[in-house]
Amino acid sequence: MDLSRAFWEQRYGDNETGWDLGGPSTPLRAYIDQLTDRELRMLIPGAGRAYEAEYAHRAGFRNVHVIDLTDAPFVDLKARCPDFPSDHLIVGDFFAHEGSYDVILEQTFFCALDPALRDRYVRKMWELLRPGGKLVGVLFNDALFADHPPFGGFKADYEPLLKPYFPAVSMEPCHNSIAPRAGRELWLHAQRPLSYSPVACALYDRFEAAAVTRRPIKLSMIDGGTVEGIIDDLFIRDGADWLRLKSGGEYRLDAISGAE
Ligand SMILES: C[S@@+](CC[C@H](N)C(=O)[O-])C[C@H]1O[C@@H](n2cnc3c(N)ncnc32)[C@H](O)[C@@H]1O
Structure with missing residues (x-):
């Protein structure tokens, strides 16, 4: 179905916003309450009327950013919280957004997306x-x-999507959901591994182009060696990017210094 900006704008225009809690969700409020570093860079994608952003802002967090496809719900946020920084209100597509955050908060955004985008959601969160x-x-x-939002799913569906990027992901039954959602929510905690420095986008793009066109590529390794072959697959394992050559050799991308 069409889940474009126009779709969501119409939902706000018609006031068909059954997801809207009218205040911060209790699990997210409890999470924000235990954070101590007021400088954390936070993002709330698909934030809607953004009650969690308002809550964090009022609690003194100064780097709270929200992004939504449409500015319709931000009108409400601005009316409730006029001192919320307008340059932290981002109108646009989450998948096109660039940035680097310490914490990203999920609240009825994942279930609003076409399930075909779930892979991309996880990859984008990781990025x-x-x-x-x-x-x-x-x-x-x-x-x-299955045919319109909120799209459903279970822990067993989400785990294989999340694990490759977030190996230590946990999803536990949520004990402090609002009453209508009690017993139907998981508390998601997914930390991007520390140990991996992603390769520069330009180099990654060259790998991707070589993989798509099946062009032979010569890889210069950080340890001084070289390897040649055709890239069969680019994949994530244990939170790091890897490539596999047709010959079967697998190489972590941060062990590669260049390609020609
Ligand atoms: C179900 S609503 C949830 C809003 C809010 N999180 C809440 O719980 O009240 C989903 C929101 O995601 C936004 N959205 C959908 N696709 C998006 C995308 N690709 N990028 C940014 N926002 C998107 C919609 O405009 C809508 O405001």
Whole structure:
């Protein structure tokens, strides 16, 4: 189905916003309450009327950013919280957003996306987090709907998507959901591994182009060696990017210094 900006704008225009809690979600409020570093760079994607952003802002967090496809719900946020920095209100597509955050909060954004985008959601979250940064929040553990949002799913569906990027991901039954969602939510905690420095985008793009066109490539390794071959696959393992050559050899991308 069409889940474009126009779709969401119309939902706000028609006031068909059944997801809207009218205040910060209790699990996210409890999470924010135990944070001590007021300088943390936070992002709330698909933030809607952004009650969690307002809550964090009022609690003294100065680097809270929200992004939504449409500015319709931000009108409400600005009316409630006029001193929320307008340059932290980002109108645009989460998948096109660039940045580096310490914490990203999930609250009924994942379930609003076409399930075909779930892989990309996880990859984008990983990209937007600094090494060691965390994706936290709530995910439905409920079938919900298959043909329109909120799209459902279960822990067993999410785990294989998240694990390659966030090996230590946990999703535990949420004990402090709001009453109508009690027993149907998971508390998601996914930390981007510290140990991996991603390769420069330009180099990654060259690998991707070589993989798509099946062009032979010569890799210069950090240890001084070289390897030649055709890239069969680019993949994530244990939170790091890897490539596999047709010959079967697998190389972590941060062990490669160049390619020709
Ligand atoms: C179900 S609503 C949830 C809003 C808010 N998180 C809440 O719980 O009240 C989903 C929100 O995601 C936004 N959205 C959908 N796709 C998006 C995308 N690709 N990038 C940014 N925002 C998006 C919609 O405009 C909508 O405000």
